[in-house]
Amino acid sequence: MNETLSIVIYVLVAIAVVGFSATLLVRTRRTPKSMYPTRRDANDPVTGTGGGTDTLEAPPAETDVVVPDDLRGLEETPAPPAPSIETPEPVQGRLARLRARLAKSNNALGKALLALLSRDTIDEDVWDEIEETLLLADLGTEPTMELVDALRQRVKVSGSQDPQEVHAMLREELIKLVDPTMDRSLAVTRHAETPAIVMVVGVNGVGKTTTVGKLARVLVAEDKDVLLGAADTFRAAAAEQLATWGQRVGVPTVRSEIDGADPASVAFEAVKAGIEGEVDVVLIDTAGRLQNKVGLMDELGKVKRVIEKQAAVDEVLLVLDATTGQNGLTQAKVFAEVVNISGIVLTKLDGTAKGGIVVAIQRTLGVPVKLVGLGEGADDLAPFEAESFVDALLS
Structure with a gap:
């Protein structure tokens, strides 16, 4: 009797020991809760949301990567579309x-x-x-x-x-x-080692920067590789305005990030970049200046001399407003003495009784009107033709 009772007790103890051991084994194989917390830490720089709770499931297999909602803002965003390049009118x-x-x-x-x-x-x-x-x-x-x-x-x-x-x-x-016999062609053919250099000059308010931008469109339409130089460093918006004109037709602009920088230095760097980039034409925009300001006119001469340390200046175009009449002749004479004008760009020629200024300017300077502007549109600049001009006057 006692022997039988001892056997039963022994069996029960053995079963209890086996069950306790199995329980310990199962617990040691469970994943620690700290690996996948059910509550987010608001101070965590990655998963923190500033409060609130959320349950995160176990991560999927490595071959199926899913970006958590909290990290979607850090995903690589597509690059902004490149600005569209306009095609200038022929x-x-x-x-x-x-x-x-x-x-x-x-x-x-x-x-x-x-x-x-x-x-x-x-x-x-x-x-x-x-x-x-x-x-x-x-x-x-x-x-x-x-x-x-x-x-x-x-x-x-x-x-x-x-x-x-x-x-x-x-x-x-x-x-x-x-006078249709005057040579009205633009000297914009690249030389063996250097680009053609064109300076654009004139008094304040005649539209030099706009003219440079429109001229760039004329040259791009003729398949020229063009670079712009923003040497008007005194007017705050001039460089930005010129760069915008260039961007519209895919033309780069060399400019200074400092207002009031030395314009000769900017012009020098533009020509240097044009030589290194092997472009066809470099267009240099200059600051407007009154013809009776000796210091400013001397500075314009300096810009030209600095450019010529690297390459010859092929064209110096004087921009004149057709509506200024005889006052434009006075301007033209002074500019011609300082920088040796090679051609005239006559703007605002439409809707005016001042068409005779074409003849007067050519007679005074002995240089031709090469370009005319008849409107505000981007492509409202064209080469001047004597017969076409007269026919339009007498139509």
Whole structure:
């Protein structure tokens, strides 16, 4: 009896020992709770959310990576789209458009001349009115007398009073004055080792920076590789404005990050970059300056001399506002003495009775009008053509 009771107790103890051992084994194989906390720490820089609770599941297999919601803001964001590059209008297309615009403008010069010359009788009073009309159009005294004398002689010899014949005579004499024989081409052909260098100068407010931007579009339309130099360092917005013009057609701009920096230094760096980049043309925008400010004009001469330490300056274009009339001639003379002007860019030529300024400027400086602007559009700049200009005046 006692032996049987001992056996039962022994068996029960053995079962208890085995069960306790199994329980310990199972617990040692469980994953510690600290590995996957069920509550986020608000101070944790990665998982913290500033409060609140959340349950995180065990991480999936390494082959299936999932970014937690809290880290989605750190995912790589796509790069912003590159700015679209505009395609400038072909030069020939804009020439036709500009001619049409000038012909439709309120062109007092052409209208007045044709009205006078189409009268039944062309007497001395009519010739006096023609002379006055030409002078008011800023043709200049000497060219006006030449034109009137030539017309009077031709009308007298022909004896014709037919308006169409007189119109043809006027056209021929005006074309002579505008002079189609002048070389109006731009020197923008790259040299063997250096790019062509073009400086753009003028007084304040005539639109030099805009003209440089539009000229860049003209050259890009002709498949030229262009670089811009923002040497107008006195007007705060000038460099940014020029860079914007360049970005629109994919043209880089060399500029200074410091307002009031030495413009000659900026021009030097622009030419240096143009040489290293083997571009075709470097366009240098300069600060506007009054022609009677000796110090500023001397500085403009310095800019040109500094550029020439690396490469020859092929073009110096003077930007003039057609509406300034005879005052533009005074400006032109002073600039020509300082930097040797090679061509004129005449802006705001549409809708004005001052078309005669083309002749006056060319006579005064002995240099041609090479480009004309007839509007505010990006492609409203085109090469000047003598016959097309006269035809537009007399349309």
